[in-house]
Amino acid sequence: MSSLSRLYAFLKSSKAKTIIHLNQLHAHIIKNGLEQHDLIINLFISRCTKLDAHPNHTITHYALSIFNLVVHPNAHLWNSILKAHIPSLPISISLFNRFNKLPKTTTPDDYTFSSLIKCCSINNGVWEGRLIHGLVLRIGVLGFVFVGTSLVDFYGKIGEIGSARKVFDEMPERNVVSWTAMVVGYLSLGDLRSARVVFDEMPLRDCAATAAWNAMVDGYVKCGDLDSARKVFDEMPERNVVSFTCLIDGYAKAGDMESARDLFDRAPRRDVVAWSALISGYVQNGNADRAVEMFVEMCKENVKPDEFAMVNLMSACSQIGSSDLALWVDSYVTRNSIDLSRPHIAATLIDMNAKCGNMDRATCLFEEMPKRDLVLYCSMIQGLSIHGRGALAVQLFSRMLEEGLVPDEVAFTVVLTACSRAGLVEEGMHHLCSMKNDYGLVPSPDHYACIVDLLGRAGHLEAAYELIESMPVEPHASAWGALLGACRLHCNIKFGEMVAGKLFQLEPRNPSNYVLLSNIYANANRWTDVLELRNRMREGCLRKIPGQSWI
């Protein structure tokens, strides 16, 4: 057996797992003098793109450096290196330009264009894609089903559904993937009716069309029509893990954890996405204990948690507030190469540590971040705020502005809450004005409720009342509720009665308001009034739900 066929067999059968394996393969190629052998180099580049860590800049760079040493790469090799660079639009375009300038013997073909169009599609290269469409027409490769399908997908993804449809209608040959791409195009615009029409027109909707069925299930789930989603799901000729996950996610988001769990138990296979759909359902529906149990069960089934699963676990832990659990989760995240440089992951970790009482760790994580975005700042500001360090929280908000970040509605809610908790009246008023005047944001009823709470707690009951009355938006009960809480704090019966009167009108069936007013009376030893209120509550069958805060 020659060294060439030995290396060929090895490259075909082996699966490189790390860059070390790639280096070893590369060494064999050099040792046997095959650096110019198209087939061997092509197989090597395929190994690079099939590596677990792909897309990875180091590896594509490695593949490119080896490709560049080949003096006359053939079309196979060009297509292979282009495929490796699908994640980068500029590199793909520059490679294509080199390829396209070669003599007639080596020219771009249908394979070249399907990679190139996919690259435009995932990188939102709108005009590049249109330009390539023109070249496709000129070179005459539009007839290839892969090229046409890529174009349908591209126009669908950039929202030009008319162009997608035109390409689709003019395709001389379509297969199940082309039909699916067209269905998905309509769905991504939320046009369920057109998607359904195309889906119903599909010539064959057998097991090979599972992706189209799944897309329809997901489309119905996304628009909140769970009954139709279920109907499509039940009609499917064959279901895979994606089918189950779409519907599990739908039930979980609608709060129907029983149906979600039932489907999950029936799924033939359960990968990390399916598990995460269920776990995040438990988190979002306030059942954090169950979420943690499921996470542990997932690990026992040897399903490795990824970033999404870890974010769910961290949110569950924040809800539980257990410092022991937080410590374990924190060390798990750190040990298992979860990418903490991604702001939303770090933000969740900071939030968890703050809510579980480890402010030092939260601060440390925050300061060590190479880059801090709005979400990260908000987690930290909120963390400081719930730990009673309102002044520091407000300072951090200023630092965020100095870093040039532009606060949104959520950021203002966070900073106003911090001011309110710490009694920072002037700062709170300043931020409310700045929100309107400097950032052109319209304060919501929640923002106003924060300020009412702030003024009320500081004893400025009249100012708080005037603010509610002058609000340009309809006040929520929460603003009046905050004021009633302040009346109780400052034992102000006159105001308390008036505010409670407003609240009884707004939410006549909320017992907390009656309880608050009755506490105000009790504090002033007005027991007759207390009794009268309690009677009113009994008559209206209102009972305070145990464990729910009054304030």
Add this chain to the structure above:
DNA sequence: TTAGGGTTAG
């Protein structure tokens, strides 16, 4: 005489 492509879930 061998190598390569487009669609679905958080």
